[in-house]
Amino acid sequence: MALPHGPVHWLVTRYDDIRSVLAHPAVSSDLTREGFPNARAGTVKRAPGFFISEDDPDHGVLRRMLTRTFMLKNIESMRPRLSRLTGRLLDELAEQPRPADLIENFALPFPSLVICELFGVPYADREVFQQNSKVLVDLTVTAETALAARDAITDYLLGLLKEKDRNPGDDLFSELAVRRVRTGELTPEQAAGMGSLLLIAGHETTANMIGLSTVALLRHPDQLQRLLAEPESVPTAVDELLRYLTIVHNGLRRIALEDFEIGGVTVKAGDGLVIPLQSANRDPAVFDLPDELNLSRAARNHLAFGYGVHQCLGQPLARAELQIALPAIFQRFPGLKVAVPYEEIAFRRQTVVYGISELPVTW
Numbered sequence: 001m002a003l004p005h006g007p008v009h010w011l012v013t014r015y016d017d018i019r020s021v022l023a024h025p026a027v028s029s030d031l032t033r034e035g036f037p038n039a040r041a042g043t044v045k046r047a048p049g050f051f052i053s054e055d056d057p058d059h060g061v062l063r064r065m066l067t068r069t070f071m072l073k074n075i076e077s078m079r080p081r082l083s084r085l086t087g088r089l090l091d092e093l094a095e096q097p098r099p100a101d102l103i104e105n106f107a108l109p110f111p112s113l114v115i116c117e118l119f120g121v122p123y124a125d126r127e128v129f130q131q132n133s134k135v136l137v138d139l140t141v142t143a144e145t146a147l148a149a150r151d152a153i154t155d156y157l158l159g160l161l162k163e164k165d166r167n168p169g170d171d172l173f174s175e176l177a178v179r180r181v182r183t184g185e186l187t188p189e190q191a192a193g194m195g196s197l198l199l200i201a202g203h204e205t206t207a208n209m210i211g212l213s214t215v216a217l218l219r220h221p222d223q224l225q226r227l228l229a230e231p232e233s234v235p236t237a238v239d240e241l242l243r244y245l246t247i248v249h250n251g252l253r254r255i256a257l258e259d260f261e262i263g264g265v266t267v268k269a270g271d272g273l274v275i276p277l278q279s280a281n282r283d284p285a286v287f288d289l290p291d292e293l294n295l296s297r298a299a300r301n302h303l304a305f306g307y308g309v310h311q312c313l314g315q316p317l318a319r320a321e322l323q324i325a326l327p328a329i330f331q332r333f334p335g336l337k338v339a340v341p342y343e344e345i346a347f348r349r350q351t352v353v354y355g356i357s358e359l360p361v362t363w
Contacts, residue, residue, distance in 0.1 A: 009037040009272030010265070011251075015283035015303070017263040018275050022308040026258045027273065028055050029310060036255045037272030039352070040143045047150060049186070049193025056309060062194060065180060066313060069118065069172050075316040078114075082324045085113060090332040099339035099360035106329070107210035107359070108203065111321055115202035118317075119195060120164060120171025128156045133200045137352040139250065150196065157192035157199075172198075202314055205247060206321050208348070208355025213241045213326055215345065215359070216293060218338060223295045228330055237295035238322045243302035244293045246278035249354040252306065277303050333363040 012021050021027055031038055031053045032046050046053050051062040068074070093105045112130065116123045135141060135149035161177045168174035173195060180186040186194075217224040227237050252275040256267045267273070280303045282290040287299065305312035312318070330336060338345065339360040346357040 009274055010267055012262070012273055012275045013279040013283075014263060015280040015286045018277070018280040018303060019307050020262055021254065021273055021275060022252070022303075022306060022310070024260060024262075026256060026260050027254045028257050029053050029059070029254060030055055031253065033255050035270050035272055037253045037274055038143075039139055039250055039253065040141075040146065045147060047154060047189075047193040047196070049190035049195075050197050051194065052197055052310060059309065062190070063309075063313060065176070065186075066172070066194065066198070069175075070313050070316055072316045075320050078317075079320060079324065081117075082114065082320060083328075086110065086325050086328045087332075089113075090328060094332070098362040100362075102214060102329075102359040102361045103207065103211050103356060104358065106325075107214075108207045110210065110325060111203040111206035114317070114321065115199055118172055118202075119199065120169050120173045121160065121199070125156065129153050129196070129199045130203070133204055136200060137204060138350065139352065140350045153196040153199065154189070154192045157195045158188055160195075161188055161191055198314065201312070202317070204353045204355075206318050208247050208353050209242070209245065209318070209322055210325055210329075211356040211359050212245050212247065212354070213322070214329060214336075214361075215338065215342075215356070216241065216245065217326070217330070218336070219342070220293050223293055224330060226295050227327060231327065233296065234323050234327055235319070236298065236300075238319060238326065239302060240293065240295050240297045240299045241322070241326075242304040243281045243287070243297075243299040245354070246281045246302075246304050247354045248304070248306075248352065249276070249278050250352055251276040277306065333361075335363045336361055337363070 012018050029052065030036065030046070049062060051059045054062070089106050089110055093100055096105055108130070112126050113123055116126060132149040132152045136146050160173060161181060164174040164177040165182065168178050176186065176191040176194070181188055181191050217227065227234065254273040254275065256269050256271045256273065258269045260267055281287070284290050287297070305315045339362045345359065348355045348357055
């Protein structure tokens with residue numbers, strides 16, 4: 001395939017080939033390498049600590065500093081708080097004039113409040129990362145505009161790190177400030193870069209999954225009834241929604257460091273690789289009738305969170321949030337419906353994360 005601003009790259013589409021590429025030691029995520037198939041034209045600069053675009057061993061060192069926070073055991077202990085927060089936000093939504101925007105009133109504030117609590121970010125400052133995140137994932141803006149948005153988040157977090165160093169609390173940023181930056185294990189810029197990556201990913205993905213899942217379930221009422229009638233199967237249902245929607249939809253990007261063979265084709269050193277996860281998740285060789293939403297499908301092997309060393313660190317939290325939020329929406333509002341024709345829903349297509357800008361609902 002040819003991108004508008006670069007050489008020809010390989011498009012990897014089959015499930016098995018995508019897993020092989022994402023796990024291959026000769027494949028790099030370093031977007032500053034010459035010939036890397038970036039999604040945007042323009043100058044690309046990697047922020048310190050933005051480990052999603054680093055390779056091992058540096059990637060692994062930074063990632064392991066965050067693993068304890070996102071351990072399944074820790075996330076499971078958060079479920080009562082997630083349930084209380086869900087109930088409060090849905091009660092507040094019920095007080096809104098109808099139609100009300102589900103994105104603004106629930107889908108976005110829910111994961112934003114959660115990630116703010118985890119990081120120790122004052123929720124009153126959420127606009128800093130929400131608005132700049134929206135710019136950063138927008139593929140229609142220039143690389144320079146995206147870089148400025150990323151730097152705005154990083155600058156805010158550098159200031160927050162100083163505050164956490166003076167007055168530490170029980171949160172991830174305090175831990176980074178006290179245990180990592182004070183000791184010289186991280187620079188402040190690395191800690192801020194790590195934080196900006198997780199703040200962006202921690203609310204953009206879940207917010208858009210909630211909006212899209214709501215629409216998908218309303219358009220498949222038989223599947224919605226299954227979700228509500230079989231609470232024990234909610235984890236399975238959430239994984240099927242993750243597979244079916246696959247919201248990171250513009251393709252992961254990699255570059256080959258040496259020659260290797262994949263799918264009977266020789267990839268040369270310096271070749272770029274574009275990897276659409278939604279193609280893997282709709283591969284009929286792996287998923288029977290893949291274009292159908294089937295909440296009873298055992299889809300835990302989907303690749304919506306990626307695969308290999310860069311697989312999403314926050315997936316236990318994302319799963320817990322979706323497993324709690326989605327049934328609660330329809331239990332609280334059993335007559336929920338979208339208040340505009342499907343064709344008028346404001347889908348976000350030109351973004352790194354597929355989603356919905358606003359979703360007017362009534363009940």
